[in-house]
Amino acid sequence: MAATTDAARPFTEATDAAPPSGGRTRWGLPKIAGFGLLILLTVLYLAPLLWMLVTSFKSVNEATRWPLQWLPDQWLTRSYDTILRPGSATPVLRWFANSMVSATAHALLVVATAAPAAYALARMDFPGKRLVFGLIIGTLFIPPIIFLAPNYVIVDSFGWINTLWVVIVPGAAGAFGVFFLRQFFLGLPPEIEEAAYVDGANRFQVFMRIVLPLSKPALATLLTLSYLANWNDFLWPFYVLFTPEALTLPPGLGRLQGQFNIDYPVIMAGAVVASIPVLAIFVFAQRYIIEGVARSGIKG
C-alpha cells in the first residue's frame, strides 16, 4: 500500500522530503553537468518531432534535396490534402477514429471483466479457486507469440477478421489486469466491506458501491495501461485488418509508408496527424499516464 500511495505522487513527495534549503536549488558541478545532460536529451527528443512537423509542409523535392533544405519555400498543405481528403486510399482520420474506438472499448472491456474476477479471487472462497488462479497466473509467463496463429484461426471462425472486434476483444483475455487488481483488492482493509455485510448488503452491492469506488486509482491505472497497449499494438492489427476503412493507426501508418515510399512529406503528415491528438491528451494527462506506468513497476 505504501508503495502505491508514494508512487501516485512522486514529485510532490520528493520535493517535500528534500532538506529545507529555502526551496532553492543548489547548483554544484554535478548538478550543472546533470542539467546539461537533460538539456541535451531534450534537444534529441524535440528536434526529430519538430523535423517531422516541418517536413510535412514541404514539397517532395524540398524534402529529398541534398544538401538539406531546412525550411520549405512555401508551407504547402498538399500532404494533408492527400491523406485527409474524403475518399483517400489512406484515410488517416478514419484510422484515428478506429484506434480511438478500439482502445476505448478494449480498455473498458479489460476493466469490466478483470475487476469482478479479481474480486472473486481476492475475497471469496469457492471450489476450484486454486485451479483458476493457478491457470490465470501461469499464463502471465507464457510469451504471447504462441497465441498468434491459433487465435487467427479462432477469430476467423467468428467472422471477426477485418472488423474492429478483432482488435478489441482477444487482447482483453490477458491475465495482467486480473493479477494487478487482485493485488490491489487484497490491500484494501476488509473491515469496511464487513461492516456493509452486517448492514445487510449483498456481495454485488458491496462490490459495486464500496470496493469499486475505493479502487478508483487502480482502475484508472489499468484503464490507462490497457488503452496505451491497445493504441500502440502493431503486429496483430497489421495482419488481421486489411481494407483501408478497417485499419487502426499503427498498421495504417505502415500502409502509408508502403504506398508513398519516399514521399516523406505525406508520410510525415500521417505521423503528425497520428501524433498531435495523442500528444495533446498526454500533455493534460501526463502525470496520470506516467504515474500509472511507474506504479505498474513498483507493484510488479
Next chain:
Amino acid sequence: MAVSQAPPAPPGAAVADATTGGTRTARSGSSGLVPYLFLAPYLVLFSVFVLAPAVYGLWISLHRWDFLLPVKPFVGLQNYLNLLTRETAVGNSFWESMGATGKFSLFSVPLLLVIPLLVAMVLNKKFPARTFFRAVFFAPYVLGVAVIGLLWRFLLDPNTGLLNYLFGLVGLPDDIPWTTALPWAWVALVAATVWWTLGFNTVIYLAGLQEIPADLYEAADVDGANPWQKFRFVTLPQLQRVLLFVTTVTVLSSANMFGQSLLITQGAPGTQTRTAIMLIAQEGLGSFRMGNATAMSFVLALFLSLTSLLIFGFFRRLGED
C-alpha cells in the same frame, strides 16, 4: 456492447447470497454461485483466447497446417525436427531470425538498463522543470512504434536523412547506409528503440528511487561514504525489485521486437535484421504456413522462458550477497 455483459446479473447474485444466509460468515464462507458469476465474463474471454489457443497451437504445430488448404496432414514432430537443423530452408531462416533477435537484445538491453537509470538519478535531484523533462522523454512511448518507425526511417534515410546530413556537418562520413547494411542497421534499430523506450524505463526507475528512504543516505553520509559507495551500497540494493522488473520487461520486449525492423529496415540487408517474431508472423499470418509458425513460436517461447528463469536466478543470487 461488449461491456454490458460485465456486471453479473444482480438479482441472481442477490438470491444466491441470500440462500447461503446473509450472516456474517457469508463473507469468508462458500457462497454458492456468486464467485462463479463474478468470474464468468473474464473466464469466457480467458478460455476462448488464452486456454483454447494454447492447446490448439500445440495441435496445429503437429500438422502441415496451411490455413488456406482443406487438407492438413498430421506430421507428428516433423515441424520441430525441421527447426533443429539449419539444413532445411525453414530451419535456416528460423535460426537466422533467432540470431537477429539475440543480437538486437544483446545490444539494446544494456543500454536500456543503464541510460535510463542515469537519467532517473539526475531527475531524482532537485531541478527546475523536472516534470517537463520527464514528460519530454516519455512522450515517444505514447506515440507508439508506428510513428517512431516512420520518423526514424526518414531521419536515417542514407541519401537524404537528417542524421547523415548532421554527420557531414561535423566532418563525419555523410553516406552511412543506416537502413541497408550491417552493422549500421543494428545501430539504427537499437538507437531508434532506445530513443523510443528510454522514458518508459526512466519513469519506473524514478519511482523506485523515490521509494528509497532518505535516512539511508544520511546514514551513509555519517559513515563517510563517497557517491559511488552510496550508489553501490544504498541505491542498487534498494532498487533490486525495480531492477528485476525493468530487466525482465526490457529483455522480453527486446525479444518481441517487430515494428522497428518492419518499418525501418524491412529486415534488410537481405533478411539479416528480420527478428524471430517477424519471421513467425510472416510465416503464420502472411504465408499461412501455421504448422511451421506455431512450432517456431513454441521453440521461441521455450527460449524466452529460460531467459526469464536466468534473470530471476541472477537476481536471487544478487539478493543473497
